[in-house]
Amino acid sequence: MYKELNTSNRILMGPGPSDAHPRVLKAMSTPLIGHLDPEFVTIMDEVKSMVQETFITKNHLTFVVSAPGSAGMETCLVNLLEPGDEVIIGINGVFGGRMADIAERCGAKVHKVVVPWGTIISTNDIKKALDICPKPKLVALVHAETSTGALQPLKEISNLVHNAGALLMVDAVTSYCGVELKVDDWDIDAIYTGTQKNLSAPPGLSPVSFSDRAVKVLENRKTKVQSWFLDLSLVKNYWGGAKRAYHHTAPVSSVYALRESLRIVLEEGIEERWERHQKVHQVLKTKLENLGFEYLVEEQYRLPNLNSVFLPEGNDEALLRSILLNKYNIEVGGGLGDFAGKIWRIGIMGESCTLNHVNMLISALEDMKEFKR
Numbered sequence: 395m396y397k398e399l400n401t402s403n404r405i406l407m408g409p410g411p412s413d414a415h416p417r418v419l420k421a422m423s424t425p426l427i428g429h430l431d432p433e434f435v436t437i438m439d440e441v442k443s444m445v446q447e448t449f450i451t452k453n454h455l456t457f458v459v460s461a462p463g464s465a466g467m468e469t470c471l472v473n474l475l476e477p478g479d480e481v482i483i484g485i486n487g488v489f490g491g492r493m494a495d496i497a498e499r500c501g502a503k504v505h506k507v508v509v510p511w512g513t514i515i516s517t518n519d520i521k522k523a524l525d526i527c528p529k530p531k532l533v534a535l536v537h538a539e540t541s542t543g544a545l546q547p548l549k550e551i552s553n554l555v556h557n558a559g560a561l562l563m564v565d566a567v568t569s570y571c572g573v574e575l576k577v578d579d580w581d582i583d584a585i586y587t588g589t590q591k592n593l594s595a596p597p598g599l600s601p602v603s604f605s606d607r608a609v610k611v612l613e614n615r616k617t618k619v620q621s622w623f624l625d626l627s628l629v630k631n632y633w634g635g636a637k638r639a640y641h642h643t644a645p646v647s648s649v650y651a652l653r654e655s656l657r658i659v660l661e662e663g664i665e666e667r668w669e670r671h672q673k674v675h676q677v678l679k680t681k682l683e684n685l686g687f688e689y690l691v692e693e694q695y696r697l698p699n700l701n702s703v704f705l706p707e708g709n710d711e712a713l714l715r716s717i718l719l720n721k722y723n724i725e726v727g728g729g730l731g732d733f734a735g736k737i738w739r740i741g742i743m744g745e746s747c748t749l750n751h752v753n754m755l756i757s758a759l760e761d762m763k764e765f766k767r
């Protein structure tokens with residue numbers, strides 16, 4: 395017989411998921427109700443309104459895709475793009491590359507702005523791309539590149555993109571509820587995020603939001619969206635509209651969890667939450683540097699909640715990471731792509747962003763005889 399589920403009590407300090415608040419776990423164990431039950435419809439309305447508050451947007455078309463962050467990415471692209479459309483996509487890590495792959499599958503002509511991993515896409519990079527492709531349908535950027543720990547400035551680029559008559563699409567999976575993000579202020583037209591990073595809810599849902607400008611583009615499509623499940627013209631009536639109609643069955647327990655995690659964010663205050671991530675980051679940074687770690691990203695473009703660091707020379711990162719996990723129950727992330735085997739990605743996201751987490755990690759390293767400073 396298979397044994398009862400009994401996972402170790404891990405401390406999650408990787409690139410996601412982060413530790414969930416007990417209140418969120420408790421919400422998940424609330425008895426199921428039908429997804430068209432009027433009580434559940436109210437819950438969906440509340441979630442939608444809390445997502446608007448935390449995105450800092452009045453966008454009407456704001457809802458939650460019933461699948462993880464990557465599905466939010468795909469929702470934005472398959473709905474906004476039609477075969478033959480030209481797009482500009484910034485690539486400075488894994489997730490920009492994923493956006494380009496999806497856009498190509500939509501039949502779009504993709505102009506890639508590729509810069510070294512760990513750096514950001516500059517306003518000048520976008521200017522140059524617009525010289526080659528002056529009328530793109532959209533420009534897509536990753537706000538917080540989780541594969542490198544770089545924070546992409548958006549405000550100035552937003553003006554440039556709109557002056558060219560294009561839409562600005564943003565991946566906010568790792569920035570949402572962890573660093574400053576203002577959808578309306580920054581004039582972002584399409585945005586998606588995930589639940590398992592700074593929200594500290596289980597993975598599996600993707601809040602998204604579209605500006606009126608983006609909605610016009612959706613309404614003027616000439617071709618059918620290639621994906622049935624992600625087609626906004628069908629799913630939007632499930633999350634809004636006067637009459638709720640069956641589209642798919644929402645993951646009821648996950649929506650409970652998301653609702654509770656959003657309540658926790660709003661209780662703390664969104665700006666207070668951004669500040670907490672900065673403060674804890676400063677403490678972690680000092681302690682890591684004292685142990686000989688070095689940051690990958692230049693200080694002004696560093697994400698506070700995803701710390702990409704080179705280990706002090708002479709350390710076997712994979713060995714240390716496995717000792718951290720198996721002996722100390724602490725998970726940190728390894729590097730991806732060119733940085734595989736070279737860096738750690740230390741997440742302090744949401745509930746995992748406390749001084750206790752920092753102290754547990756640092757004490758474990760100090761205690762570990764295999765770690766060489």
Ligand SMILES: *Cc1c(COP(=O)(O)O)cnc(C)c1O
Pocket residue numbers: 410462463464465467489536538539540541565566567568588597598
């Ligand atoms: C985690 C992440 C995603 C994908 O989210 P999943 O929930 O893993 O599908 C997309 N973009 C960025 C920047 C991420 O960090």
